[in-house]
Every structure is written in structure tokens, then in C-alpha cells.
Amino acid sequence: MSLLKITNLKANINDKEILHGLDLEVNQGEIHAIMGPNGSGKSTLASVLTGREDYEVTDGKVDFLNKNLLEMSPEDRAKEGLFLAFQYPVEIPGVSNANFLKAAVNEKRKYQGLDPIDAIDFLKMMREKAKLIEIDPSFFSRSVNQGFSGGEKKRNEIFQMAMLEPKLAILDETDSGLDIDALRIVSNGVNQLKTKDNAFIIITHYQRLLNYIVPDFVHVLSNGKIIKSGGKELALELEEKGYDWVKDGTI
Amino acid sequence: MSQEIKEKDDEILEQLTNSEYKYGFFSDIEQEFAPKGLNEEVIRFISLKKNEPEFMLKWRLKAFNFWNKMKEPKWSKVKFPQIDYQDSYYYAAPVQKNKPNSIDEVDPEILEIYNKLGIPLNEQKRLQGVAVDAVLDSVSVATTFKDVLAKEGIIFCPISEAVQTHPELVEQYLGSVVPFTDNYFAALNSAVFSDGSFVYIPKGVRSPMELSTYFRINAASAGQFERTLIIADERSYVSYLEGCTAPQRDQHQLHAAVVELIAHKNAEIKYSTVQNWYPGDKEGKGGVYNFVTKRGLCEGDNSKISWTQVETGSAITWKYPSCVLKGDNSIGEFYSVAMTNHYQQADTGTKMTHLGKNTKSRIVSKGISAGLSDNSYRGLVKVTKKADNARNFSQCDSLLLGNKCGAHTFPYLEIQNQSATVEHEATTSKISEDIIFYLNQRGISTEDAVALIVNGYAKEVLNQLPMEFAVEAQKLLAISLEGSVG
Amino acid sequence: MDKNMETMNFTDKVKQIYLQNGVNSDSKYRLDARNYIENNNLPTAKHENWKYINLAILNKYNFEINNKYSLPDGFLADNYIVKDIESYNIFIINGIINYELSNIPRDIILNYIDNNANIGSIDDDRQTYFSQLNTAIFLNGIFIEINKNIHLDKPIHIIHILDCSENESFINTRRIFKYGANSEATIIESFFKFGENKVLYNSVAEIFIEENSNCHHIKIQQDKKIDFLIDFVQANQQKYSNYVNFTFTDAGKFVRNNLNSKLNDENIETHFLGVFIGDNNNLIDNHTFVDHANPNCFSNENYRGILFDSSTGIFNGKILVRPDAQKTNAYQSNKNILASKDATINTKPELEIYADDVKCSHGATSGALDKSSLFYLRARGIDEKRAESLLMNAFVAEVIEELKNQQVKDYLFKITRNKLNEDMHFIVDDDIVNINNI
Secondary structure, rough: EEEEEEEEEEEEEEEEEEEEEEEEEEOOOOOOEOOOOOOOHHHHHHHHHHHHOOOOEEOOOOOOOOEEEHHHHHHHHHHOOOEEEEOOOEEEEEHHHHHHHHHHHHHHHOOOOOOOOOOOHHHHHHHHHHHHHOHHHHHHOEOOOOOOOHHHHHHHHHHHHHHOOEEEEEEEEOOOOHHHHHHHHHHHHHHHHOOOOOEEEEEEEOOOHHHHHOOOOOEEOOOOOEEEEOOHHHHHHHHHHHHHHHHHHHO | OOOOHHHHHHHHHHHHHHHOOOOOOOOOOOOOOOOOOOOOOHHHHHHHHHOOOOHHHHHHHEEEEEEEEHOOOOOOOOOOOOOOOHHHHHHEEEEOOOOOOHHHHHOOHHHHHHOOOOOOHHHHHOOOOEEEEEEOOOOEEEEEOOHHHHHHHOOOEEEEEEHOOOHHHHHHHHHOOOOOOOHHHHHHHHHHEOEEEEEEOOOEOOOOOOOEEEEEEOOEEEEEEEEEEEEOOOEEEEEEEEEOOOOOOEEEEOOOEEEEEEEOHHHHHHHEEEEEOOOHHHHHHHHOEEEEEEEEEEEEOOOOOOOOOOOOOEEEEEEEEEEEOOOOEEEEEEEEEEEHHHHHHOEEEEEEEEEOOOEEEEEEEEEEEEEOOOOEEEEEEEEEEOOOOOOEEEEEEEEOOOOEEEEEEOOOOEEOOOEEEEEEEEEEEEHHHHHHHHHHOOOOOOOHHHHHHHHHHHHHHOOOOOOOHHHHHHHHHHHHHHHOOO | OOOOHHOOOOOHHHOOHHOOOOOOOHHHHHHHHHHHHHHHHOOOOOOOOHOOOOOOHHOOOOOEEEEHHHHHHHHHHHHHOOOOOOEEEEEEEEOEEEEOOOOOOOOEEEEOOOOOOOOOOOHHOOOOOHHHHHHOOEEEEEEEEEOOOOOOOEEEEEEEEEEOOEEEEOOOOOOOOEOOOOOOEEEEEEEEEEEEOOOOEEEEEEEEEEOOOEEEEEEOOOOOOEEEEEEEEEEEOOOOOOOEEEEEEEOOOOEEEEEEEEEEEOOOEEEEOOOOOEEEOEEEEEEEEEEOOOOOEEEEEEEEEEEEOOOOEEEEEEEEEEEOOOOOOOEEEEEEEEEEOOOEEEEEEEEEEOOOOOOEEEEEEEOOOOOEEEEEEEOOOHHHHHHHHHHHHHHHHHHHOOOOHHHHHHHHHHHHHHHHHHHHHHOOOOOOOOOHOO
């Protein structure tokens, strides 16, 4: 079943068009990788899909589970099951990871018509998921991302993903700046969370991550459009020949 | 610290304390004065000397009457004995046989003064790419590159001349940013100012060179009250430099200047000062009292005014170059290095008043105190109700050299708009002995190490200065600072 | 009531009526204060320490000095006891101790303050018009001494009842807290109005903290009905002592706190912590002063304010480092959130430093809630309003977290949360910030 369908999406920031008519469809059980050079619009796509204020959609359509995604508030998109692992996770002093996640989990349950999760069950759930991402439970009481290293922040994003069990998760350059151990932990987490019902969009600059998370489709984003799509072998080809190769190919 | 090193440091400190003020010479030229003291007659005398139109005299008299009712302000941290305003000359001018038509006709004795100061005015030796207006005591004695500028439509002349040649501009703008009611010294200046510089940059013109005024107090017991007015019309740009020195005298000299800047839509004014008035000797005798009002109005949308100052001179500095950010998206900046030594006192800072939407201001202040001096930063960031999305960032650092000086920070933040983001940070510290040791270990002498560290500390501000000034400013800091490790 | 009172301004009332209110003291200190009041007027906004404030509003009321100590009708002590904190409770009614309602720990000395009490630790240049007025005319107060070597097992909670059920009241209360050497105790003070008339409460505390003792002082100003609350605290610290002051203010019409500490010896620690939340058109003013008079001391200040509606917040924090106070470390931070388009914050963090081998810094900010944090929370499915509440609670919780006593912290989390719920018209779960509840 189709999870996400993007049709001719155009978007501006500060009156400058970044996405020039982008099309993409993601079905349940699929992993899509979006690759592209700097400034090609990869992060803009993530921001537009999650509803960041500064971006203005000027044309096109995005359906998420057959609903108009662009009409929803950022929090409703999240509650519908859309998750973004941020490229630059913010530090939120004074808000503990535990309380933050409890609020998020309960908001989602409320949206689904469920009762709030019991504190004991919640703690149990946190412990389980923490094991998956190999993080120490002591971090539950620390403020969200405050004083975290780059790798810890990225791991925390994946931990949150595990807790919120999204239908579609977008990983925005989650691999950038990770050492090989962290990369392995993050990929393990993703692979274990993958089911036949959910889907992933992996935005990345490097082919390296795709050795660990094997994509079903690879798309090349350039100048605000997808200019080439293919299987996982496309990533290797890109690594070898560079982006100019695809760009030239389209002209 | 071992006793030996301590003694060495004291010695270096002592050397520094004795470093000479190299602009302290006095030139014996023929001058004419208004009668000593201040009254309506003196003001009429000045106005008559300048052959001013009626509106100027009226304005001066109004300012004088207002000043008469005011009291000297007491709120700053500087302390000085009561000034006897009747014991000063309010007009002193070098006697020039005939009004010179070109620099070549300027009295050679006067040219010599400026040569000694390193500001050659004659055609051959002129500073490259800088037009200079030279103000000696109360009058402008020469302005260079006037004709080159005139081709662009730029007016750069003594303000006394502008009163004659462009009375409509003077009448429109004079006192529009700093009204004579503003403060005690602004009122005094409005009543008695005798000269200063006037700049008008027409629409769409970028000034092809830096404009500069060089102020020099020469006469004894003479106050200097110059007035600078800079108007940047829409889409124009100008960078303006101001330098000052005074002879070494035992008595205090009063300097009460007013500078007004107006930036129209999309215009930018960059105003830089290297202030090196005579600071007094190491016992605190003599030196200039520098009571200055400087304010810029970002009148139009997207306009920008930037103040940069390096303050090393004066016995007392009382000075707050400010920006009124009226136009939407306008920007105000203040970069300052203030160095005090011996008995010097500085109370300086800025006011950023955010009136328009999306206005931005940035304040970087670096205070350096040595000897027995007192150095205060005093600033105000005010965000009014309508100034949506205003932003300010202030960084005010103080460095203490020696344990007999003081460093103070008095920032006022008055915020009336919820969408404003205002951040103020300040630190006070001394030069770390670890860093000195590290540099010593790399073969750098303590005095060089301190100069190095201070220059690094002041760099963010010095970088804002135009090239010609940056070098001079660095030298000045080095003279005042070398080796003064506490 | 004096017949002329209607036409007199506050200064006149002070000089002609309040000063005559029968204090007979031969204390030089009190006579000097009386002399000061006779020769000075109610300060105006021109006075640097009263900038932004219009005290002329006091002219409108015909306050009478109120020393009534009998319990008013309908008074229920139980309403004022904080059940969440195990504590010794001491009730003072218009400044006078009510022994029947109080339970007093052993190992302390509790007493009234008499006219000739040993007071006078406030330096002249720290005095305000109101501290002088208090010194000149106070009749009542409370004296507490923690005996040396005593670590009190529970906090002492002093409950100030401002009984104005009979008239517009002007109440002057004095407190003296003495901490003997090597002692440790927490004193909580809260302030409540009883009655419908206007009240002006003008209180002064002098705290003496002897060598190696620990004073935790929590001031909770949460009764919005109090019209004018002016409090002055002077701490005097000896070597190796630690003074922690936490002040929470949910304004009445006008609250002014002066908080000073004088570091009289070496190796002293001082912590000034504060949270203020303003609403309506109320004004909250905190003036603090840390006097580093000696070397090797540490001070830390952290004040945070949130201002709703058309309220005004004022913060003025000064760090003075005197010439001999080498190796001083002093930090100060004041952060504010303007939560309404009509709110105002005026903040002035000051450093006045005369010693070179020091590390001092201060910072002040004003702004709205951080947009990227809000978006981050929303992208995790948390509603905008809840996200805002979460961030506001976290903003104040960071200050409360610096305290030690868990019951006190929990209580402060609760009252700040309730206050924010009320001002944001939004109810959040009880455990929104307190991580210990999961």
C-alpha cells in the first residue's frame, strides 16, 4: 500500500525556489535512499514534509496514507506516523528525555484513541528500546540532547524513532559525522525496526551507510528534482563516478 | 610568581607608565580668540565671525538659554572637579592672512603641524585614497580632495562653509538627531560650536574614498566644540574616519563635540574614530575632558550605521555613540576598544534604540584597564513595542592589568516586544599567567606577549577599522600596553 | 484616622503619622534611620534604584500602621501549611509570633524582637528608603537562632500572615536569623494576605551566618492578593559559610525584593536563585547585590522571569569585587521570556570590579521561546500549546534544580507549574518536568 505520494512538489524558502517539481512514491515495506550533492534540496524536502514554518509550498501535492499531508500541523503529521531524524537535533535544556518522550508517546496514543501509557510500562518500554540502540538508561534523566556529542545526538534520534514506532521515518543525513561504531549501532537499530508495514527514506551524502541499510530504491536529487532512480547498485555507481555523471546523463 | 619576575614586571609596567605622549607638542602660531567666558555676546561674536544666516544665530541662542538652565550630569562613574565654564575660550582660530583657495595657500606653519602629526595636507604627500578635513582648535583649516569628490556630487567641507553654501541642508538636518535639548554638553556645543565637518552623499553614490577629519586642539584654555553632520541619501555609502590629538598641557582642556549621522533608505555609514587626545601625565595632571555626543539615525528602511572606536586618550571620556533604528530592517553596530591607564577615566558605551521592525544591533566592547584607571561600559538596548523581531547581541569584555584599576559594566536592557531576541554577555578577567608563560617558553618576551594577547583580544574591533587606521590603532595600543602584567 | 490623611501624600504620612507611631529606642542605628526618613522623601523614578517604578501609587491609599496580633475571625491555620513539605511551622501575624499555632524545633532559640534588638548590619549605601523606614518604625519581628553544630532535621517554615481585615494596613516586620558555627538549616518563608483591605508589607531580614554554617533560605511570594510587598534581605557571611537564597515571586500588584550578601571573610559561597512569573499589569522587581569584600570566594546567581499579559519585570543584579578580593569567581545570569505582546522586561546586570585576578561574568537575555525547540517537539507529535508549556516549565525548572531539598524542589515545581497552567490557560500533566515521577 502507498504510504507517501509526492506529486510535482515545488517549495520556496525566502522567495527562492528550492524544489522544482519533485515526484516520489513510497510504499509499505520499502527503503528509499535519496542522494545528491550539497544544495540539491535534500534537507528542504525533509523540512517541507515535516512542516517547518520557513518553507512555503507553491505547487504540488503530498498524500500521506491518502490524506493531504500539507494541510496538517507538524504535530499531527507526527501523530499520523511521520518521523524525522533531524540532521541537527536541538538541545532542550531542562526537559528530560524521559518526560519529553512520555509526552510524545501519550499524545500519539490520545490521537489514536488509546489511554495514556502506564508509568511502569513506559519505563519498561524505554529500557527495551534503549538496549536496541545501546544507550545507557542514565541518559533518560538527562535533558534532551544537552551536552550530547554528535554521535549521541544521532543515536538519540534513532532511540526516539524506536519509541514512537512511525509508519514512515526520514533519516536526514543521520550518518554524517558518525564513526564506524556509531554507524553500526544506528544501522542495526534501523534494520531491527524495519517491518513489512513501515518504510524509510534515507537521505544521505555517502554510499557508506547503504552498506549497512540496504535500500530497495536509490534516487538522485539534483537541483530540486529527482533526476535518476534505480536499485541499490545506483549508489555504488554514484560513489564511483560522482554526481556529474548523472547530471550529464540527463542533458 | 617569583620575586625576580615580579620585579621585572613592575619594571616593565614602570616603563610603560613613562611612555611619552608623542603628540604632546605645542605650536606657537598666531591665533585670535573670542573674549574668555561664555555669554550671549560670545555667541553673537562666533556667529558673526562665521558670517552665519539668522536661523543659525537664533538656534545657538536658544541652545545657550536652555544650557543655562541645565545642570552638569552626575550619573556617570567619572569624577572630576567642577569645571569653570567661564574660564575658557570658546573661540580660537589661527590667523590666516587671507582665506586660502587651495591647500597650497594654507599657512606653512599650519601645514607643519599636520606634517608633524603624520597627516600631510599638501598635494604631493597626501594620504592615498583619503580626503582629509583638518580642524585646528575651532576652525577647519584645510580640506583635501574636494574637487574629486565634487565630481560625484559629494559635499565634503567645513560645516561653517556648508552653512554658507548649503544652508537648506544644514537647517533641515542640524539638531535633527541630537537636539540641543538632548543633554548638557550637546546644548553647550549647539551654542558655541565653531566648526567641524559636513558630508552629504547624494542618492546612489558610493564615496570613492574614505573621508576623514583630523581634530587638533592647540590653544591653551580653549575648549573645542566641533560639530559633524553626515547625511547619506538613499542607496549611498560612506566610510568616515576621525582622529584627534592635543598638546601636552597641565590644565585640563574641554572637548564637547556633537556628531550626527543620518542614513536614508538603503544607505550605509561607517564611522571610525581613533581618539588619542592628551590623557594627562602619570600623576593625572592635565589631559582632555572628552564629553561627546554621537548619534546616528537609521532613518530609512534597510539602512545601516556602524560605529567603531579605539579610545586610548583623554583624561576623561564620556561618550556613547548610538543608533536610532527607525527604518525597518535597519542595522546598528558598535565596536569599541577603550584603553585606560594612569588616572584616566572612561565611561563609554552605546545606546541601541529599536523602533522599526526586523531591526538588528550588535555591540562588541573591549575594555582594558591599567594603572589607577577606571573603565566603564555603559549601554542601553531598548526595544520598543512596535519593533517586531528586533535582535541584539552584546558582548562586553573587560581586561584588567594590575590590581589598582577598575573595570565596570552597566548594561541596561529594556525590552517591550515579545518577538525580540536580546542577548547580553560580559566577562571580566586578567591576562592568564599560563598564556604568558606559554609564550615566554616559546621565546616571546613578556611585554611582547601582552601586546600580542591584547591585540588578539581587541582584534574583533580592530578588524572593523579601515586599513590606514587599523595600523595606527594597533601601534597606539602597543604603546599604551606593552608588558603591563599585574 | 487622622483627619488630614486624605489630603496627604505618602511622604507626609510617613513624616507626620507613621514616624510618630511610638517607637522608643535609644539605638543609634534606629535614630539614624529616623533621621534619614525625616530628611528624605519617597523615591521617584529619577532615583537609579527606583528607575521604571512609580511609587506615587502609594499616595492613593490611607494605610494605617497595623500591629494587631489577635487571630482574625475565620482564620484557619491549616490553609497555610504546606503538606508536601515536612517542616516546623511558625506563624507570625502582622509580624508577631503566634506560639499556639507554631511548632518549634528544639535546638533553636525563637523570640520576639524588641526595640533595642541588636540590628544594623546593612551598609548605608545598600539601604533603601523602605529599609530605613522599617528600621525607624518597626515594632515587631522574629528572632531565630540555630545553635552551633546543629543540623536541623526539617525546614522551618515561617508563615507571614498580613491581617488587613479591619483597615488599609501598613505592616513593618523585622527578622533576624542567626546561624551558629557549623550549623545547617533551611528556612522557608511564605507571605499571605488575610482580609479584603489594601496592604503594604515592608519587611527586613538580617541574617548572620557564622563560620562553616549552611543557610538555605527559600522565599515564596505566591499570594496574588498582596497589594504591595517590599522585602529586604541582608545576609552577612563568615568564612566557609554557604548562603543559598531562592526567591519565587508570583506578583501581587507590586513586589520589590532587595537581596544583599556581604562576604566578610574568605572561602565563602553565595547562591542567589530566583524565578518570577508576572501577569495582569503587575510589577516584579528584584534588586540583588553580592559584595565580594574578601579573596577566594564564589558567587553564583541565576534568575529567570516569564512575563504574561501587561506585566513588567525588573532585574538589577550587581556584583561588586573590592580591591582585595582576589581569586573571586562570580557568575550571574538573568534570562527572560516575554509571553505577551504587552509585557516588558528591564534588566541590568552590573559588574563593578576592582581586583584583577578574578573570573567574573554575567549574561542577560530576553526573547520568545526558541523556535527550533518548539518545532522539534511538534515534529515528535507534541501539540504546540503543550510544547510551549513544556519549554516554559523547563525554563524555570533549571533554576529550581539547583536546590538540594527534594520536597522543597517538588513543591516549587508544583507551584510554578500551577502558575504557568493558569497563565497559559492550559493544564499539563503533573509530571511534566519532574523526572522523579516516572
